[in-house]
Structure formats: C-alpha cells, structure tokens
Amino acid sequence: MQSIYALHQSQSGDLEKEEKFLFYSLESIQDLYLVMISTLLELKKMEEVFLDKSSKKHLVTTEERNPNRKFVENKVIGLLTESNHLTISLENRKIDNWEIHDDYIQLLLRLIKESDLYAKYMTTRENNFEEDKQFIVDVFTEIIVPNEKLYDYLEDNKLTWIDDIPLVNTEIIKQLKAIKETTEVRMPRLYKDVDDKDFAKNLFRKTILNEKELAKHYIDKTPNWDTERIAELDTIVLKMAICEFLKFPSIPVKVTINEYLEVAKEYSTPKSSIFINGILDNLVKEFQANNTLLKVGRGLM
Structure with a gap:
C-alpha cells in the first residue's frame, strides 16, 4: 500500500524503482x-x-x-x-x-x-x-x-x-x-523468502497495472461520494482488496476483507473502514452473483 501510494505521489511511473524499495523494506525487517x-x-x-x-x-x-x-x-x-x-x-x-x-x-x-x-x-x-x-x-x-x-x-x-x-x-x-536451555538461538525469517516476496511483487504489480480496471468496480458503488473526495489511501485499499478478490484465487474473501479493514483503521480516516467495508460487501455479493469470484479450496468464500 505504501509503495503504491509513493508511486502515485512521485508521479514518475517508475514501477521498478518502487518495487526495489518494497523488497528493500521487506529485507530490512x-x-x-x-x-x-x-x-x-x-x-x-x-x-x-x-x-x-x-x-x-x-x-x-x-x-x-x-x-x-x-x-x-x-x-x-x-x-x-x-x-x-x-x-x-x-x-x-x-x-x-x-x-x-x-x-x-x-x-x-x-x-x-x-x-x-x-x-x-x-x-x-x-x-x-x-x-x-x-x-x-x-x-x-x-x-x-x-x-x-x-x-x-x-x-x-x-x-x-x-x-x-x-x-x-x-x-x-x-x-x-x-526458549529452552538446550535451544540453539537462531534469527527467524520474518517473511518466507520466495512465497512472501512473490506475493508482495504480484500484489504490487497486479494492482498498479490494473488500476483503471479495478477502480471501475467501485466507482458506481459510491453514489453519495465524489470520487475526487475519497481519500487516496482508501482508493488504494479498495483496489488492492478487489485485486485479491479477482486475481488471487487462494486467498479467502473474509481474510482479504478483514486485513484491509485493519489497514484502513491504522492508516486512513476514522470512517474509512466503515466506508470500505460497505463497498467490499456489496462487491462480493455482485461477484458471487456473476460467478466472477473464483476461489480455489474449501472455505474460501
């Protein structure tokens, strides 16, 4: 989210540069x-x-x-x-x-x-x-x-x-x-190298490269909101969540919604999580009705 926001603010369109910074920040953990x-x-x-x-x-x-x-x-x-x-x-x-x-x-x-x-x-x-x-x-x-x-x-x-x-x-x-007396203390991996790095890269790229397409899904769901008045972080959160809905079949819908509501509560406006929750709930119902939401595995809906 922060990398996408930084890319927007820089207006440079240098996706590769921001992606490198994303990986640097992951590694610096x-x-x-x-x-x-x-x-x-x-x-x-x-x-x-x-x-x-x-x-x-x-x-x-x-x-x-x-x-x-x-x-x-x-x-x-x-x-x-x-x-x-x-x-x-x-x-x-x-x-x-x-x-x-x-x-x-x-x-x-x-x-x-x-x-x-x-x-x-x-x-x-x-x-x-x-x-x-x-x-x-x-x-x-x-x-x-x-x-x-x-x-x-x-x-x-x-x-x-x-x-x-x-x-x-x-x-x-x-x-x-x-820890136990016989424990050999080792530095844990705080992200799973390949799996987590690939997820970060794919979510970042798929959100950035499909922003206009992703935005179309929520624009008509905000009749009482001027799209220019919606907080920029909220639009990024919505795009990332919709990207997970449609392009990451192994991630459960409830997990996606819960994660992005927490992100909104932490980083955006006081009412953002309520606003985002309403939009995402409506979109899930629409995607399910249109068979657009294709999740793989048990309990992913």
Whole structure:
C-alpha cells in the first residue's frame, strides 16, 4: 500500500524503482529484529563493565567487591550471547547501532535497575532458567518495547521500520517464551523468502497495472461520494482488496476483507473502514452473483 501510494505521489511511473524499495523494506525487517534482540546483549555488556569498574575503585564496598552477578549471568542472555548464528548475522549485516548510540542502552539499563522487576529478581543470587526467562520476557515486554525514546530512535533511523516494530517485537517475545536451555538461538525469517516476496511483487504489480480496471468496480458503488473526495489511501485499499478478490484465487474473501479493514483503521480516516467495508460487501455479493469470484479450496468464500 505504501509503495503504491509513493508511486502515485512521485508521479514518475517508475514501477521498478518502487518495487526495489518494497523488497528493500521487506529485507530490512531482519535488521530491525537484530537491532531489538541485540539490546539484551548490550545491556549485559554494559552492566559487566560497570561491575568491573566498581570492583576496582579505590574505596570499594563489600557489595562492589562481591556483587550480585545474577543479571549478567542470566541464562537466557547467555544463550543469546553464545549463539553463533546471531553473532554471524550481526556481523554480516553490520548491526552496530548500540555501539554508536550506547546512550539508549544506558537509559534502558537505568530503567531496568530502577524497576520493581529488577529488585524482585535480584533478591537472590542463584540463576534459575525459568526465572531468568520470565525476567527477560518481562523486561523486554514492559521496559524495552514501550520506551518512547527507543521508538523515536528507530523511527529516525529507518522510516520503514515503524510499521514493522509490532511484528518484530511480537516475534522476539514469542521466541523468548519458547526458549529452552538446550535451544540453539537462531534469527527467524520474518517473511518466507520466495512465497512472501512473490506475493508482495504480484500484489504490487497486479494492482498498479490494473488500476483503471479495478477502480471501475467501485466507482458506481459510491453514489453519495465524489470520487475526487475519497481519500487516496482508501482508493488504494479498495483496489488492492478487489485485486485479491479477482486475481488471487487462494486467498479467502473474509481474510482479504478483514486485513484491509485493519489497514484502513491504522492508516486512513476514522470512517474509512466503515466506508470500505460497505463497498467490499456489496462487491462480493455482485461477484458471487456473476460467478466472477473464483476461489480455489474449501472455505474460501
């Protein structure tokens, strides 16, 4: 949707250029995953440096000489640190955000150490895997993910990441919850390479190349609306949904409608989802009556 909108705004008609950017934004989701998961690695490194410096002070306290190392020896962070796959991925993709901008790690570390989560966790010195895992899940969910300064940094760093943050964070939380002591941590594929890339390319191209044909289906369904007054994002959403109806036989109608209503709620005007829902419902009935809607497989209508 954003790529089609960008193509409209540029008025260049350079479909190939916008398609390349679409694929670039899909691939950069993997970088966002690594940036987010590496916060945990960097928090451990920073705390280890702090504990080491504290123990070497001229006037050192008993606690500083023998600190509680439960956080830096957290077994889940240990698995992440020892993962060759993650290490190689971070190196290959040149993910060094927190080395350059370590002030964000300092901020997160301070918030963690000031939290009730940390206070409760550090009441003992023994590392228990399940307790360690729950602590990291809670820290990531309640402190790292909601942090507005971190969110602003991600937005400034790469604009395309904003829409991907919920997907990436959900995947990381899911991964952390499922981790076991014997787990070899690997970076997940956040889209299925060939299948998802082909779908993105086909939906983008089929919508762009058939815009006039797709628009004809809804123009006479909006008698109370001047077509020039319909929000441009709404017209793009309608065209993409109609394209899925007619040119993607394996996608269920209900899935298409639900997905595009969510997109409209997120990106367009407050009343857009109601407007789009009405148009799509009427079109589905018309397509079914005319046998235009040819879906393959059970339960796809």
